[in-house]
Structure formats: C-alpha cells, structure tokens
Amino acid sequence: MKCTIALGLLLAAALAAAPVAPQAEKSQVAKMTLKVGDTAPDFTLLSDQWKTVKLSDYRGKKNVFLAVYVLAFTGG
Amino acid sequence: MDSPAANAAFSKQIGLTFPLLSDMNHKMLKTYGILKGYNVQDDTYEWALRANIIVDKQGIIQFVEEGDDAVNPNTALTMCTTLHKKDGAK
Numbered sequence A: 001m002k003c004t005i006a007l008g009l010l011l012a013a014a015l016a017a018a019p020v021a022p023q024a025e026k027s028q029v030a031k032m033t034l035k036v037g038d039t040a041p042d043f044t045l046l047s048d049q050w051k052t053v054k055l056s057d058y059r060g061k062k063n064v065f066l067a068v069y070v071l072a073f074t075g076g
Numbered sequence B: 001m002d003s004p005a006a007n008a009a010f011s012k013q014i015g016l017t018f019p020l021l022s023d024m025n026h027k028m029l030k031t032y033g034i035l036k037g038y039n040v041q042d043d044t045y046e047w048a049l050r051a052n053i054i055v056d057k058q059g060i061i062q063f064v065e066e067g068d069d070a071v072n073p074n075t076a077l078t079m080c081t082t083l084h085k086k087d088g089a090k
Helices: B004-014 B027-031 B074-089
Strands: A044-047 A052-054 A064-068 B035-040 B043-048 B051-055 B061-066
Antiparallel strands (some): B051 B061
C-alpha cells in the first residue's frame, strides 16, 4: 500500500462503559471542533508498546493518519 | 480509552503493524472535540466518536471524517495516497 500512514490511533473503549440504555439521548451534537486547514493540536500518548508517541515528532517527516476507532472489536 | 496493555493484546490478536495509542485521561479526545457527553437518565457518560483525521508533514489537518462516515476508512486511505503522490512530486 503506497499510503503514508505513519501512525494509527485506536481508542477501543470498554464495552461496560457504553450507554446501552434505549432511553439514552445525545446531549450534544456530535461534531468535531477541528476542521481541514487547522493546525493539529499536539499530543503525547502511550503506545501499546508503552512508548511515548508525540504527534509533533512526525512534523517534517511523515504524514499521519489518526484513526479514533472506539468499539473496534464489534466489527461494525 | 483502553490501556496500553489492552491495546497490545488487541494488536497482537489481529496482527496490527502500527501503534495503538491510549488516551486514558481523555486529554487528546477533548482537545480534538471527539469526546462527547451523553445523558442517560440522571447521569452523563463520556463517549468518543469514531473519527479519521489526516495530518500532513507540516502539521496541518488535511482530512476529517467522523461518526458513521468514519467507519469505512477507504476515503481517508485515498487521501493518504494523494498526499503521498504530492510528496513524491516535490
């Protein structure tokens, strides 16, 4: 794959925390605050190898694909 | 949201070749506006949206999709290829 994916971000959430009740109602309109053209806010997170990963470390080196993928194990 | 240990187990299970990151304190999710609050009866639960975000080498966001649109990564992958070709053309 000729893609410049440098980094995948997966935040699989715990099923136990899911708002499964049918009466759940959204309190906020689901909309990201960032848009195309904005500078991506820097962050530092721990990887699955317990290594610190900082977004700005990729600056000038690689494009980064961030995939926030909750409930990844559901297959949906 | 999951711990590095949980992510490591999941990564090994499905054979991923890229890092999985943990945002245990929700700091990144809040900064990016991905964490949302949902009211269920008298309590509010925080829950992250699905999102695909592509950041170029200059640190500028080049692509965003969220919610149901972000379930299928193909559009984002096409954007990756486009960026890659642009980089190669320079």
